[in-house]
Amino acid sequence: MKLIIATIKPFKLEEVREALTEIGVRGMMVTEIKGFGSQSGHTEIYRGAEYAVNFVPKVKLEIAVSASMADQVIETITNTARTGKIGDGKIFVLDIQQAVRVRTGETNEDAL
């Protein structure tokens, strides 16, 4: 089992959700986050004063899938969330040691 953590541009969220649903992903966790990477921040002007926006808004997806599905999920996110411009986000993949479905007590692959 793999936990795929992806940060993407917020406006791509709906597109990515649809694409993942199509390939059979049955659930995900979504968090609105702020951060910076190579995109760094940018400057804005408010009432004539320039200021730096150091943290850029992003959406973080956390998706638990069976190991066999991980590559397909990563590929789908990469293809859907990509704009080609700086700030498209990153994907991290972790191993999951254990999974439990609270309602039934099912474990691991059955719980996903």
Added chain:
Amino acid sequence: MNRITKTGLAAAALTALPTLALAQDATPSFDEIGPYIMTTLLFCMAGFLVFFMAAGFAMLEGGLVRSKNVTMQMTKNIALYSFAAIMYWLIGFNLMYPGDGWMVAGWVGPFFSTTVLDPVGVAAADAALDYASIGSDFFFQLVFVAATASIVSGALAERIKLWPFLIFVILLTGVMYPISGSWQWGGGWLSEAGFSDFAGSTVVHSVGGWAALAGAIVLGPRLGKYSKDGKVNPMPGSNLALATLGTFILWLGWFGFNGGSQLAMGTVGDVSDVSRIFANTNMAAAAGAVTALILTQVLYKKPDLTMVLNGALAGLVSITAEPLAPSLFGALWIGAIGGVIVVFTVPLLDKLKIDDVVGAIPVHLFAGIWGTIAVIFYNSDASLGTQLMGIIAYGVFTFVGSLILWFILKAVMGIRVSEEAEINGLDMAELGMEAYPEFSKG
């Protein structure tokens, strides 16, 4: 145009008495009472509109402060209006319109002379038939003084303590504004000198602006507004929809502010002038907004809504000293320059580290000075020298007076909340009540 003084009124009423006494049993003809009724109606309707400007100021300020200070800003707005209303009855109205009761002729009217209304069901013979009812006149003048106090609350938002602010408001609306107002609208020395301020670019708006400037200097900027290296750190407002609503309400209220200042609606000429003022007032606001929109697009690559809102208000303030005489094109360029003034002086104040939360000083003081000067372009009775004299007189009196008052308040009770209270927000620190309790803090 000068407001009609009570001396003139009393004299007119006396000379009118014998003829009226003869016709006492007959119902007065409309020619006799029509102007009184129409002008009283004008004051009532214009007064409602100017009253609503209190809501406009509240929404504008509520939108431009951060969410942690919204409850406090609303509290200040309703409190300042209410104190102003009481003070204007207690001292202000008669101090500003002394009639023949000057304490120092042309300079200071009578203190502690409360306002008394016309008796219930006043007879035509006893009414000021060449003007309007006392109740309508009092109400119309009192909503103006409230506008002055609102200007101060916006500039000093987010860091001033509630009670010292309200004490300042009481003295501003009860004493300072009425005294300086009497110089012009009460028939005092400035009106004798030929100074011209139709609806109050200087008498109302600059006075509020000067008081706000003095307060902002004594109070100091909000924590973190200016970095040590001179960088300006913006503190975006909590709700630009409310700020926009507030601006539109002020724009609406301004029709009463300027239109009502015609002070008469009994003739074809007067009622036509009121409509002329409406059209010019509207044009100046539109021109100020469009100018700020285009200028911020050009200067900053993106239009800045808060500047566009300030631009509309600056256009309104600019036309307030002479909304009657200019052509529509005249109103357009006078208002447009108001918009330019705002876009360039908001950053200028920041450079001087004077923190004006809502842009009240550029809008009301700087555009007010401009509007007072602009009178000379369309009103041949006004001269640059006299206009400048009026601007300086109001500036010195209000700025120095306010400065002294703020310093006294600072020494006696302190005017600024603690650092912790400021960071946590005045809503919880001073009131224990949030404007948006169901939103998490961002």
